[in-house]
Amino acid sequence: MEADRTGGGAVVTVPGLLLFAGFALVGPAAAFLVPSTLIQSLLTQATIYAIFALGVGILIRQNGMVSFGHAAFFGLPAYVIGAVLPLGLMPPELIIIGGLAATALMAFLVGLVIVRVHGIAFGMLTLAIGQAVYEAATRLRGLTGGHDGLSLDLPRFLFGLPLKTFQQPGSMLIVTWLVLALMLAVAFLFAKSRYGLLSEAIRDNEERVRFLGYRTLVPRALTFALSALVTAAGGVLFALYNAFVSPETVHWTASGSALIMAILGGASAPWGPVAGAFTYFFLKEAVGSFTTHWLSIIGVSLIVVTVVFPAGLVGLFDRLRPGNRSQGAANVG
Amino acid sequence: MAIQVLNGLVYGALLFALASGLALMFGLRRIVNFAHGALYMLGAYVGYTASLQFGFWAGLAVAGLVLAALGVVLDKAVFRPLQHRDPLTTLLVTFGLALIAEDLVLSVWGNDTMSFAEPQQLAHTLSLFETTFPIYRLAIVGFGAAVAIGLVLWLRFSRVGLFVRAASHDPVIAAVQGVDTDRVSALVVAVSAALAGMSGVVAAPLMSLAPSMGADILVDSFIVVVVGGLGSLGGAFITAMLLGQINVLGVVFMPELTSLLPFLLMIGILLWKPTGLAGARL
Numbered sequence: 001m002e003a004d005r006t007g008g009g010a011v012v013t014v015p016g017l018l019l020f021a022g023f024a025l026v027g028p029a030a031a032f033l034v035p036s037t038l039i040q041s042l043l044t045q046a047t048i049y050a051i052f053a054l055g056v057g058i059l060i061r062q063n064g065m066v067s068f069g070h071a072a073f074f075g076l077p078a079y080v081i082g083a084v085l086p087l088g089l090m091p092p093e094l095i096i097i098g099g100l101a102a103t104a105l106m107a108f109l110v111g112l113v114i115v116r117v118h119g120i121a122f123g124m125l126t127l128a129i130g131q132a133v134y135e136a137a138t139r140l141r142g143l144t145g146g147h148d149g150l151s152l153d154l155p156r157f158l159f160g161l162p163l164k165t166f167q168q169p170g171s172m173l174i175v176t177w178l179v180l181a182l183m184l185a186v187a188f189l190f191a192k193s194r195y196g197l198l199s200e201a202i203r204d205n206e207e208r209v210r211f212l213g214y215r216t217l218v219p220r221a222l223t224f225a226l227s228a229l230v231t232a233a234g235g236v237l238f239a240l241y242n243a244f245v246s247p248e249t250v251h252w253t254a255s256g257s258a259l260i261m262a263i264l265g266g267a268s269a270p271w272g273p274v275a276g277a278f279t280y281f282f283l284k285e286a287v288g289s290f291t292t293h294w295l296s297i298i299g300v301s302l303i304v305v306t307v308v309f310p311a312g313l314v315g316l317f318d319r320l321r322p323g324n325r326s327q328g329a330a331n332v333g
Numbered sequence: 334m335a336i337q338v339l340n341g342l343v344y345g346a347l348l349f350a351l352a353s354g355l356a357l358m359f360g361l362r363r364i365v366n367f368a369h370g371a372l373y374m375l376g377a378y379v380g381y382t383a384s385l386q387f388g389f390w391a392g393l394a395v396a397g398l399v400l401a402a403l404g405v406v407l408d409k410a411v412f413r414p415l416q417h418r419d420p421l422t423t424l425l426v427t428f429g430l431a432l433i434a435e436d437l438v439l440s441v442w443g444n445d446t447m448s449f450a451e452p453q454q455l456a457h458t459l460s461l462f463e464t465t466f467p468i469y470r471l472a473i474v475g476f477g478a479a480v481a482i483g484l485v486l487w488l489r490f491s492r493v494g495l496f497v498r499a500a501s502h503d504p505v506i507a508a509v510q511g512v513d514t515d516r517v518s519a520l521v522v523a524v525s526a527a528l529a530g531m532s533g534v535v536a537a538p539l540m541s542l543a544p545s546m547g548a549d550i551l552v553d554s555f556i557v558v559v560v561g562g563l564g565s566l567g568g569a570f571i572t573a574m575l576l577g578q579i580n581v582l583g584v585v586f587m588p589e590l591t592s593l594l595p596f597l598l599m600i601g602i603l604l605w606k607p608t609g610l611a612g613a614r615l
Contacts, residue, residue, distance in 0.1 A: 066421055066424070066425075113600055113603060113604055114600075114603070116603070116607040117559070117603060117607055117608075119420060119421070120364075120365045120420050120421060120424050121365075121559050121563055123365070123421070123424060124365060124555040124556075124558070124559050125559060125599070125603070127552060127555060128552055128555060128556050128559075128595075128596055128599055129596060131552045131596075132592075132593055132596035135592035135593055135596075136592075136593060138592075139590075139592060139593075252548070252552070253548075256428065259428075263425060293436055293440070294436075295432045295433065295435055295436035295439070296432070296433045296436040296437075298429075298432060299428075299429040299430065299431075299432030299433040299436070300429065300433065301429075302425060302426075302428065302429035302432070303425075303426050303429040303430070306422050306425040306426055306429070307415070307422065307426060310422070
């Protein structure tokens with residue numbers, strides 16, 4: 001058991017570390033090399049949504065479950081920050097961390113209920129729960145500002161950095177990119193951990209794993225919570241960058257977009273949803289200049305990818321590298 | 334109070350007409366049609382355009398026929414080729430179709446909400462329980478009841494209904510016994526799509542036309558089929574009625590929480606019975 005748990009070889013290797021360091025430097029490099037604020041801002045947004053989609057992808061990869069309601073976890077920390085900040089009870093940094101923890105905890109509790117339901121019914125439930133959060137965001141006007149949204153009255157310094165670091169595209173690109181790299185590392189290490197392997201085994205055959213003497217409900221709920229936590233980290237960056245949150249942030253169409261990014265990129269490797277998010281944003285930008293039929297284009301792309309290239313960009317990449325097959329291909333599609 | 338119960342029946346009837354199609358399709362093909370809300374929306378818009386020319390009833394009939402034809406195409410072009418793939422594939426493909434349908438409606442009819450007049454014959458009110466109640470709403474309850482009774486009679490007593498039940502129970506055995514499951518499936522998807530489209534027309538005078546109308550009611554009908562037990566018509570019926578009542582009684586007793594009640598109901602029931610009220614096999 002211990003010996004083969006990583007499929008042979010160390011989890012953290014020197015080439016792996018170099019690759020990771022190289023990846024982490026891409027964002028800061030782009031921030032300095034790309035002069036256009038417009039493109040910097042596009043990159044920053046894409047990075048935030050890449051973190052969002054990464055969370056969705058973790059759930060697909062580890063649990064084999066598709067969520068149509070992750071926007072709830074994206075928007076929730078933003079609302080927590082916006083609602084608790086004016087009370088002045090604790091330092092803003094603590095509120096941010098508390099918002100993340102609260103989101104993960106809520107996801108865990110919700111997960112305990114809904115991961116019992118399998119397959120497509122799970123997707124329908126996440127949709128319903130996401131819409132419940134949306135309804136709450138529009139109705140609880142005192143806390144959330146209703147349809148008008150909530151402006152976040154952020155302090156002038158956060159984590160020792162001036163607030164404008166988080167609100168100018170150039171510097172925020174560096175911050176978001178580093179968080180993205182961190183989250184990718186978390187996703188990668190989780191996938192290689194004993195726990196991650198257990199969750200994959202449950203994904204493939206839950207009954208057999210239960211037969212081996214493992215409890216399966218809590219691991220699946222914990223994976224759900226981790227995926228929500230990663231998405232919530234994206235939500236915090238979104239809140240800092242825009243200093244504003246509205247019900248649109250938690251609407252199911254946002255969940256749908258993140259899911260599309262994860263599917264386009266392919267969820268069988270952690271980097272798939274990230275690549276999917278960047279593709280989505282740049283495609284949208286490129287297409288937006290000559291047609292208004294973005295919905296059809298993304299609908300057709302989704303259909304083509306699910307039917308013809310179920311492994312998404314990850315699959316395409318693997319095909320280009322001869323003799324190298326994707327390990328642990330998540331069975332979506 | 335009694336009026337509120339009636340209003341609950343109106344929404345419950347609409348939900349059932351929509352959810353019954355979802356339940357039938359799940360029973361037969363083990364798929365969830367994410368585009369069901371889009372069919373409802375398309376039906377409403379098609380019916381609207383036809384009714385401008387020929388009146389409400391023709392609009393209702395045209396919506397039913399067009400959507401039935403669309404249902405056959407959907408089954409032959411999408412569900413049948415994908416029947417041996419993971420059900421998630423079909424879910425995602427229908428999600429893509431829903432996006433395309435929304436774009437289509439936006440391009441043809443625009444983003445403005447439009448109002449759809451009820452038929453003149455039903456544009457009256459009735460004195461009921463010391464107040465007045467629009468007859469059209471009663472007609473919607475009648476529509477829901479007709480759908481429920483019609484489906485039960487069709488499934489219980491017709492030869493095709495027997496085939497549908499057999500194929501939902503076990504498609505392979507049914508096929509071995511000589512049931513043409515592909516034709517049965519095309520028929521069921523056509524009926525479901527027609528019901529969705531006609532529900533759209535029936536609901537339009539009440540809720541006005543907007544490209545988002547499909548997505549809103551889709552969430553509620555998903556709750557209905559999951560809580561009722563996937564694939565179960567009886568479960569869907571009970572849950573739709575329950576949800577209808579919860580919606581209006583919530584407005585009376587706890588207006589702040591109304592829109593959350595269906596979700597709380599769903600979580601409560603799933604904690605108690607993870608497979609839903611009717612305990613369908615998943």
